Amino acid sequence: MHNKTVLTGVKPTGTPHIGNLVGAIKPAIDLGNEVVKAGGRHFMFVADYHAINAEKNPAVLNQKLKEIACVYLAFGLDASKSVFYRQSDIPEICEITTILFAYTPKGFMNKAHAYKAAVDKNRAAGKPDDDLINMGLYTYPTLMAADILAYDSDIVPVGKDQVQHVEIARDIAGMINAHYGKELLKLPEYFLTPNAVLLPGTDGRKMSKSYNNVIPIFADKAEIKKAIFSIKTDSRPMEEPKNPEEILVYQIYKGIATPDKTEEMAEGLKEGKLGYGHIKNMLLDAVLETTLNAKEKYDYYMAHFDEVEEMLSNGAQKARPLAQKTLERLKNAVFGR
Ligand code: TRP
Numbered sequence: 001m002h003n004k005t006v007l008t009g010v011k012p013t014g015t016p017h018i019g020n021l022v023g024a025i026k027p028a029i030d031l032g033n034e035v036v037k038a039g040g041r042h043f044m045f046v047a048d049y050h051a052i053n054a055e056k057n058p059a060v061l062n063q064k065l066k067e068i069a070c071v072y073l074a075f076g077l078d079a080s081k082s083v084f085y086r087q088s089d090i091p092e093i094c095e096i097t098t099i100l101f102a103y104t105p106k107g108f109m110n111k112a113h114a115y116k117a118a119v120d121k122n123r124a125a126g127k128p129d130d131d132l133i134n135m136g137l138y139t140y141p142t143l144m145a146a147d148i149l150a151y152d153s154d155i156v157p158v159g160k161d162q163v164q165h166v167e168i169a170r171d172i173a174g175m176i177n178a179h180y181g182k183e184l185l186k187l188p189e190y191f192l193t194p195n196a197v198l199l200p201g202t203d204g205r206k207m208s209k210s211y212n213n214v215i216p217i218f219a220d221k222a223e224i225k226k227a228i229f230s231i232k233t234d235s236r237p238m239e240e241p242k243n244p245e246e247i248l249v250y251q252i253y254k255g256i257a258t259p260d261k262t263e264e265m266a267e268g269l270k271e272g273k274l275g276y277g278h279i280k281n282m283l284l285d286a287v288l289e290t291t292l293n294a295k296e297k298y299d300y301y302m303a304h305f306d307e308v309e310e311m312l313s314n315g316a317q318k319a320r321p322l323a324q325k326t327l328e329r330l331k332n333a334v335f336g337r
Contacts, residue, residue: 002038002039003038003039004038004040004041004154004155005035005040005042005043005151005152005154006031006032006035006040006041006042006043006153006154006155006156006157006191007042007043007044007148007151007153007188008028008032008042008043008044008045008156009045009046009050009087009144009147009148009156010024010025010028010045010046010068010072011046011047011050012047012048012051012055012061012064012065012067012068012069013051013064013068014063014067014068015067015068015071015216015218016068016071016217017207017214017215017216017217018199018214018215018216018217018252018287018290019199019201019206019208019215021071021075021217021290021291022199022256023193023198023199023255024159024193025075026075027157027193028044028157028193029072029076029077030076031157031191031193032044032077032082033076033078033082035155036078036081036082041083041151042081043082043083043085043151043153044077044085045084045087045147045315045319046065046068046069046085046086046312047147048086048087048088049088049093049094049136049143050087050143050144051064051065052136053134053140066302066308067302069084069301069308070297070298070301070302070308071294072084073297073308073311074297074298074301075294079314079315083315083318083319084311084312085312085315085316086312086315086316087147089313089316089319089320090150090316090320090323092320092323092326092327093143093146093147093150093323094143094146095327096146096149096150096323096326096327096330097143097145099327099331099334100142100145100176101139103172103176103179104142104145108141108168108171108172109138109139109141112140112141112168113161113164113165114137114140114141114165115133115137115140118132118137140165142172144168144169145165145168145169145172145173148166148169148188149169149172149186149188149326150322150323150326150327151319151326152185153186153188154186154188154189156169156188156189156190156191157190157191157192157193158191158192158193159192160192160198162190163190166188166189166190167190170187170189173185173186173187173188174187176330180333182333184329184330184333185326185330199251199252200248200251200252201213202214202228202230202231204232204248214227215227215228215287217287217290217295218295218298224288228280228283228284228287229280231248231249231252231280231283232248233249233276238273238275238276238278239272240272241269241270241271241272242270242272243269243270244265244266244269244270247269247279249276249280250266250269252283253265253279253282253283256283256286256287256290257282257283257286261282
């Protein structure tokens, strides 16, 4: 990680759930902090240009941006060490995107997951393929490539769903470099966050807001408890030895609790010493513990968002000159200046 540049982008989707937290947010923050400690650089930005493809209400968009920025700060992003900014504060990203377009095969966009998923959804609903699909969604991987390439990023930590997009960025950069016979753009690599095994939700499917099976992180205790106690269990008695891996509460716990505590629950289940009520309470404690300090910080930043605004604009001031340099390099090459 020494001297590496790590870049994390996040779409402002509102307050995340515990699955987002352990699967994506925490690992990205931890990796960023590690890199900075080792002498590298960490860029962390809120992808608001990506968000407008889907969210057309500015008030809702702003609220979501606020929430996601405060979540990252609450869980340990250090804006004095990481470069923390808003995508839309870096206009060079859009210029870089325009240049990348000229080198991006349309077929890359056709096969991108986000677009293909939208087409599949339309087909399933009996609608025309491109119903309600805008060019922002269609060309989204090229904008994402500009985000990554602008800062000579080495590593982009992502969940599985974003791997393909980082590969597209790498391919576009590779084609441009090959065309001009020099390394104009740094080829990025994705880093699949180790915890990217998706946490199951309370019904056993992937935890997702759209399935209504999430464990919230900043709700009050009663609401979190309600979600946890709704997790599916069977009617076997406590004394019956159980295979922990088959038990949904345990599968979720494993993603949140320390290895010691996880082992304790596993043993208790195998020996028939822990019942479903016990393990649900253990999960509740683990969730509350994970979010306790963060909740206070989150509330603070939400109430003092002017401080966050200042961090974001400081971040943009640090990020922009780098994007400007990349843009200049590209312009010099493509326009023969
Ligand atoms: N597309 C990413 C998502 O939906 C967000 C994103 C935009 C991003 N630009 C990026 C992530 C650059 C990593 C690098 O989650």
